[in-house]
Amino acid sequence: MEIRHYTDVELEDVDRTGFQGVKARYVITEKEGAPHFAMRVFEFEPGGHTSLHQHPEEHEIFILEGEGIAVNEKGEEFKLGPGHTLYIPPHEPHQIKNVSGRLMKFICLIPLMNR
Amino acid sequence: MEIRHYTDVELEDVDRTGFQGVKARYVITEKEGAPHFAMRVFEFEPGGHTSLHQHPEEHEIFILEGEGIAVNEKGEEFKLGPGHTLYIPPHEPHQIKNVSGRLMKFICLIPLMNR
Secondary structure, eight states: OEEEEGGGSOOEEOOOTTOEEEEEEEEESGGGTOSSEEEEEEEEEEEEEOOSBOOSSOEEEEEEESOEEEEOTTOOEEEEOTTEEEEEOTTOOBEEEEOSSSOEEEEEEEEOTTO | OEEEEGGGSOOEEOOOTTOEEEEEEEEESGGGTOSSEEEEEEEEEEEEEOOSBOOSSOEEEEEEESOEEEEOTTOOEEEEOTTEEEEEOTTOOBEEEEOSSSOEEEEEEEEOTTO
């Protein structure tokens, strides 16, 4: 077993088109030997957001801190706060925004599709 | 996308041999359409524990609240607290105990192996 504190893992900029103020720690990945899915802990600065984007991988999300909004392809908005869980199916367009004045942190799991 | 608060999901007893004071909420599973892995939120009562057990599925864990211990097959103990992440590889014997006087809560992901 491998144990560490998530803040001991490097916080990296997530530099993707349309993303702003988004950072992540890749806490359990292929490097640790994970065979099926990876755990990341995201940090969104106040006003930070992804684009409305989609991909073949589903997401399973648990909100740790802060207040945000999830947006679907119709532009409908859903509030997110601590303890909310979010399942985003494969290929479903989604956007995540931090609408609070402080950091938003959440856990986001994604399958390792190419293994 | 499907959003809910984890406390809105039923808290169920985990009734397995050698487990005591262990409950879980199955927050994202096959029922929600998850194709590859499931998210569960466990609650261990003070003194609650699993057996030392093993299975083909790996675990990816994030501690939310409380203080616990993870035990490996050599009997070595590792402290767990809020923000700790734990990767348990497939087939590796493991035991989790709550050693605090209050609830221990953690997220535990597991692959859906038979799909």
